[in-house]
Amino acid sequence: DVKVTQSSRYLVKRTGEKVFLECVQDMDHENMFWYRQDPGLGLRLIYFSYDVKMKEKGDIPEGYSVSREKKERFSLILESASTNQTSMYLCASSVFSDNEQFFGPGTRLTVL
Amino acid sequence: AQKVTQAQTEISVVEKEDVTLDCVYETRDTTYYLFWYKQPPSGELVFLIRRNSFDEQNEISGRYSWNFQKSTSSFNFTITASQVVDSAVYFCALLTYNQGGKLIFGQGTELSVKP
Numbered sequence: 001d002v003k004v005t006q007s008s009r010y011l012v013k014r015t016g017e018k019v020f021l022e023c024v025q026d027m028d029h030e031n032m033f034w035y036r037q038d039p040g041l042g043l044r045l046i047y048f049s050y051d052v053k054m055k056e057k058g059d060i061p062e063g064y065s066v067s068r069e070k071k072e073r074f075s076l077i078l079e080s081a082s083t084n085q086t087s088m089y090l091c092a093s094s095v096f097s098d099n100e101q102f103f104g105p106g107t108r109l110t111v112l
Numbered sequence: 113a114q115k116v117t118q119a120q121t122e123i124s125v126v127e128k129e130d131v132t133l134d135c136v137y138e139t140r141d142t143t144y145y146l147f148w149y150k151q152p153p154s155g156e157l158v159f160l161i162r163r164n165s166f167d168e169q170n171e172i173s174g175r176y177s178w179n180f181q182k183s184t185s186s187f188n189f190t191i192t193a194s195q196v197v198d199s200a201v202y203f204c205a206l207l208t209y210n211q212g213g214k215l216i217f218g219q220g221t222e223l224s225v226k227p
Contacts, residue, residue: 033215040121042203042217058214090157098145098207101215103157 003027004104006091012110019078021107023091031097032074034058034066037088037106049074050097081111114139116206118218125194126226133189133221135204141165144208146180146187147215151201163187194225 007022025032031050035043035058045058047066055066063085067075074093078085088108092101115138125131137146148160161171163180171178175192191198204218 040219042219043215044217045214048214088155092157098209100147100159100162102159103149106155108155 004091004093004102006089006104006107008107009105010108010110012112013078013081014112015082017078017081017111019081019109019111021076021078021089021091021109023074023076023093023104024072025074025091025093025102026072027093027095027102028071029093029095029102030071031094031101032068033092033094033101034064034074034076035090035092036060037090043090046076081109083111085109086111114141114206114208114216116204116216116218118202118204118221120221121219122222122224124224124226127196128193129225130190130192131194131223131225133191133202133204133223135187135189135218137185137187137204137206139206139208141208144206147205147207148178148187148189149203149205151203151220153200157203160189191223194223196225196227199223199225 004025013019033048034046037043044060046064049055049068065077088106090106091104094101117136144165146163149157151157177190179188201220201222203220206216
C-alpha cells in the first residue's frame with residue numbers, strides 16, 4: 001500500500017513565524033503535490049514537483065515555497081506565516097502525472 | 113477554462129437509501145481523466161475511481177457505481193443502499209494535460225447517512 005505521511009496532524013504557529021510542513025512517501029513516486037483545503041473552496045494546488053529539485057507553481061503559490069531534495073520528501077515552507085494561511089494542508093503523490101494521487105492525512109495549521 | 117462543479121453542497125439520507133452525487137466538468141481537451149475521492153471525518157482523501165475520456169462505460173464496484181456521460185459532461189456517482197460508514201465529503205476531480213497534469217477539484221459534497 002502507498003503510504004504518504006505528514007509530519008504533524010495539528011500545528012499552531014504565530015504570525016510571522018517560519019513554518020515547515022513535511023511530507024514523505026514510501027512508494028518511489030515521481031510526482032508530489034501540496035494542496036490546501038478550505039470550506040467551500042475544495043482543494044487548491046499550491047505547488048507540485050515532478051522530480052527531485054524540480055518544482056512548479058500551482059494555482060495559489062503566493063506566500064509559500066517548497067523544497068524537494070530527495071525523491072521521497074516534499075516540504076512546504078511558509079516563510080512568514082499569516083492568519084490567512086490557517087487551513088488544512090494536504091500532501092499527495094502519484095507515480096505518473098495522469099495517475100491517481102495518494103493523499104496523506106493532512107496537517108491542520110492554525111496561525112494566531 | 114477547466115472547471116468541476118459539484119452543485120450539491122450537502123446531502124442527507126437515511127440508511128439503505130440510494131443516493132447520487134452529481135459532478136459536471138468543463139474542458140476543451142479531448143484527453144482527460146476524471147476522479148472521485150472520499151474524505152471521511154479522519155481527513156485523509158481516499159481514491160475511489162479514475163476514468164479516462166475515451167472510456168464511457170459505466171462502472172460498478174459493490175454498492176458504488178459511476179455514470180460517465182460525455183454528452184452532458186457529467187460523471188455522477190451513485191451509492192446504493194447507503195450505510196452510515198458512507199458519511200463523508202466526496203470530491204470529483206478533473207485532470208487534463210493542458211493544465212500540466214494538475215488535478216482540478218470540485219467543491220465537494222458532504223454526505224450524511226443517518227441510521
